[in-house]
Amino acid sequence: MAQTLHNFHFEDLLNKHHLKKTAPRLRVLSMMSSRNTATSQPDLESVMNDIDRVTLYRILSAFEEKGIIHKVFDLNGTANYALCTSNCDEGHHHDEHLHFNCTQCKNVYCLNDLQLPAINLPVGFVPQAFTLYATGLCPKCSKKAVKQ
Amino acid sequence: MAQTLHNFHFEDLLNKHHLKKTAPRLRVLSMMSSRNTATSQPDLESVMNDIDRVTLYRILSAFEEKGIIHKVFDLNGTANYALCTSNCDEGHHHDEHLHFNCTQCKNVYCLNDLQLPAINLPVGFVPQAFTLYATGLCPKCSKKAVKQ
DNA sequence: ACGTTAATTGTAATATTGTTGCGTTTACAT
DNA sequence: ATGTAAACGCAACAATATTACAATTAACGT
Numbered sequence: 001m002a003q004t005l006h007n008f009h010f011e012d013l014l015n016k017h018h019l020k021k022t023a024p025r026l027r028v029l030s031m032m033s034s035r036n037t038a039t040s041q042p043d044l045e046s047v048m049n050d051i052d053r054v055t056l057y058r059i060l061s062a063f064e065e066k067g068i069i070h071k072v073f074d075l076n077g078t079a080n081y082a083l084c085t086s087n088c089d090e091g092h093h094h095d096e097h098l099h100f101n102c103t104q105c106k107n108v109y110c111l112n113d114l115q116l117p118a119i120n121l122p123v124g125f126v127p128q129a130f131t132l133y134a135t136g137l138c139p140k141c142s143k144k145a146v147k148q
Numbered sequence: 149m150a151q152t153l154h155n156f157h158f159e160d161l162l163n164k165h166h167l168k169k170t171a172p173r174l175r176v177l178s179m180m181s182s183r184n185t186a187t188s189q190p191d192l193e194s195v196m197n198d199i200d201r202v203t204l205y206r207i208l209s210a211f212e213e214k215g216i217i218h219k220v221f222d223l224n225g226t227a228n229y230a231l232c233t234s235n236c237d238e239g240h241h242h243d244e245h246l247h248f249n250c251t252q253c254k255n256v257y258c259l260n261d262l263q264l265p266a267i268n269l270p271v272g273f274v275p276q277a278f279t280l281y282a283t284g285l286c287p288k289c290s291k292k293a294v295k296q
Numbered sequence: 297a298c299g300t301t302a303a304t305t306g307t308a309a310t311a312t313t314g315t316t317g318c319g320t321t322t323a324c325a326t
Numbered sequence: 327a328t329g330t331a332a333a334c335g336c337a338a339c340a341a342t343a344t345t346a347c348a349a350t351t352a353a354c355g356t
Contacts, residue, residue: 020303020352041342052306057343059304073221078342100273109273117265119280124287125248125257132267133279139272168323168332189313200335205314207333226313 017066024051028059029068029083038072038080038099038108072099072108075135080108098132104141165214172199176207177216177231186220186228186247186256220247220256223283228256246280252289 010029014021027048032039044056060081063069069081085097098111116130137145158177162169175196180187192204208229211217217229246259264278285293 022304022352024305045342053342054307054344055305062304071225073225077221077225077227079225098267098269100269100275103276111270111273113270114267117267119246119262119265119282121246121248121262121282122259124290125259125282125284126290127248127282127284128251129283131281133281134267134269134273134275135277136273136275142272142274170323170333172334193313201313202315202336203334210333 013068017068019062019066024048024055025059025063027051028056028063032069032081032083036109038082038110040074040106040108041079041081044081072110072131072133074101074106074108075103076106082108082110085110085112096130098134100134100136100138102138102141103135104137104145107138109138161216165216167210167214172196172203173207173211175199176204176211180217180229180231184257186230186258188222188254188256189227189229192229220258220279220281222249222254222256223251224254230256230258233258233260244278246282248286249281249283250286250289251283252285252292255286257286 010026010033011021013029014025019025028044031044031047041056041060044060045053048056060069060071064071064081067084070084072080072082074080096116098114098116100109100111101107102109114132116132119127119130121127158174158181159169161177162173167173176192179192179195189204189208192208193201196204208217208219212219212229215232218232220228220230222228244264246262246264248257248259249255250257262280264280267275267278269275
């Protein structure tokens with residue numbers, strides 16, 4: 001669970017990307033790092049209900065642009081956000097991992113360790129990035145399902 | 149392009165799923181089959197601006213539920229719809245193909261022929277469906293890019 | 297420390313997208 | 327032909343996202 005990151009890590013991160021260290025930004029980072037799943041926009045909004053919605057949108061898009069977080073849409077088309085694991089540059093993400101969307105609890109898991117197999121596209125298609133998306137039951141929900 | 153389907157095909161399709169043959173439904177089917185890319189909700193709405201928005205939503209969700217079309221969210225999180233190729237049952241889709249989203253023209257291509265490689269998930273995760281999602285340049289746009 | 301300034305936030309207004317309830321119309325089975 | 331359930335259209339609303347601008351504040355040099 002959680003990468004046990006501390007505030008100064010986040011401050012370094014913001015520094016690195018020439019973003020000012022503000023309370024809202026640090027809170028967003030801390031919330032997202034405290035979870036092992038992606039965080040949905042509605043979740044963010046309800047937890048941070050004292051931060052203005054517009055500010056939240058701007059923080060998220062700034063982070064995404066800088067390669068600090070990445071966005072993934074779940075089954076219902078709602079935006080979920082998760083910290084990028086590593087080397088995502090300005091404007092260029094490298095989050096070619098599996099996104100697992102649990103149909104029960106709706107959580108989106110980023111399975112970073114999973115290597116994507118090579119894919120051959122039809123002629124003419126020039127790929128820039130791949131994402132594998134899976135739906136099903138996450139460990140928690142599959143356990144519950146068995147018990148019943 | 150297009151699967152050169154005719155109206156009576158659509159009528160059969162609707163019959164098969166116990167859906168009444170109405171003008172709006174036939175128009176939606178005919179529009180979607182006339183394209184080789186998925187159709188975005190905004191596109192549908194602007195082309196069929198004489199059909200009520202709510203009706204459109206209901207048609208789309210009915211078709212999706214019956215396994216006639218499937219929904220895929222593009223880079224911007226907007227819903228795109230495409231006809232299912234084959235054997236998609238009521239409530240159970242089998243659209244485990246590649247969705248290619250062109251970053252230039254924003255079109256979403258369903259590359260049905262592409263076989264997805266086997267994926268091993270971490271223990272506990274019980275998959276129901278996979279979708280591979282790629283971004284990049286489609287044939288048209290990559291040609292243009294070369295010319296410039 | 298202190299003031300300046302550009303970046304960031306907050307506020308208000310608006311646009312877009314999706315949903316719900318209900319009365320009217322229509323396909324289609326009898 | 328006609329009754330009925332299904333589908334449509336309309337109105338109102340809810341949720342999500344964007345834009346413009348004024349107020350605030352982090353970070354820099356002095």
